[in-house]
Amino acid sequence: MTEAKVNRKYKDTIFRMLFKEKENLLSLYNAVNGTSYVDTDGLEITTLQDAVYMNYKNDVSFVFDFELNLYEHQSTVNPNMPLRDLIYVTTVLQGIIRDEDFYSSKLIKLPTPRFVVFYNGTEPQPHKQILRLSDAYEKQLDLPELELCVTVYNINYEENKELLEACKVLKEYAQYVAMVRKFAMEKPLAEAVEQAVDTCIKNGILEDFLRKNRAEAIEMSIFEYDEEKHLTSEREIWKQEGILEGRKAGIHEGRQEGESRLAKLLELMLQGNKKDNVEKALADAEYREKLYKEYHL
Template identity: 55%
Template sequence: MEAKHFMEEKPSIEKTQSMEEKELHVVKKHKDTVFRMLYNDREKLLELYNALNGTVYEDTGDLEICTLENAIYMGFKNDVSFLFDSEMCLYEHQSSFNPNMPLRDLFYISRQLQKYVVGKTLYSSKLVQIPVPRFVVFYNGTQEQPERRLLRLSDAFEKKVSSPELEVTVTMLNINLGKNRELMEKCKTLREYCMFVECIRKYAAQMDIEEAVEHAVTECIRNDILADFLSAQRAEVIAMS
């Protein structure tokens, strides 16, 4: 009887708050996962790379995606990591401002570079060459942020120094609609991704998130916004909510 009574007991305020926090976490993460799925496509990823760097590469054969899929490191996942043109690029999507991205990327790039130099000796007189690290964060949260912002590891140092002996610089780009127009004009996929997120927000203000995603997916397919991707991944995108 006591066990039955315990099972029927209403959840405490603390448990209710914990459940609400988990629900909010899921809502917040779904855009990150859609971004990761979207740019797991090499052609779309090369399009984004070209838009960011002013290049016109067309051959995706040399583009190697090296994201640590399904591997949690220091409690987080990287969205998109790839090798191309002697660069190791880490692209992240963030729906809230995170000033700790340089430290996160330092941990991540260290792990990737360890994998990259496996089999090479670091104790010889020959210089071991490594790809150039590039870090970009695509921000589309509701908190006001400038179009472009540089995040530096040295900003986190407990003591300020004029010439840091260790530095990581991360470029944060605001990709909310109306921001970074030149980039959006160059990258159709990124522009349409932002339109999809805005569509979800529009419906989420009127209904629960799962229904909002359903409506947004349907509307975007009808208006030819990420239509091929959303048509093919409809169930997965909706399930992420």
């Protein structure tokens, strides 16, 4: 069987498809918050229609119980999630309060923002960690005047068992991902994904979802796994060649530039199917500055 060609651009994911269903999303909310809500009538999906804003994607955002929840799945470690969520949440809030009068003497009430990342990459991470926007500030203050906290859960199978047991769909998703990775070590990726789908259906893991969306699930899984491997490989190359510190590019903008701005630019270029332009971005400072503006970095 030949490997399916991967179109390296943002597209739907298994996680997003599973949890755009209100029943599944409410179950996930209950697992995260230790609640037991059953009525989805009060759950309002607020995910941006095009799923991408200024190159920042979000898997699902929703308002429930006076909270604005932004949930995202990640298969690679990303310390910049607080900044990404800050940019994204302002747009969602603009939509929520678009009919309000900003100059009114009446206080505009807002749903309380909550930010969660579900991580299932191969790089070891804690069961739970908190990322703070203030960690990125060049000048640290005891009480930063703008703060945003993101809770990151490691949802790899055999990790965070209490959380996984509290949400059946999340647990089965973790099992499915683990199965794809296992079979991918033994055979070509397309074959591995098909075997994982067949095995899961046989064992009642995401059975209804995979039967209904078999072809799409296989295509998305190939894309996700290939992208995960690609980004992990590229990051390792950047580290080995000193690209993260800007040395190969001859950049003298300091350690933060190499570790954050350039690394983010390269990642976005790879995700946007612009791999052929990476070498030029590293060698040409003027072109690189143009890209920074294009990607709002």
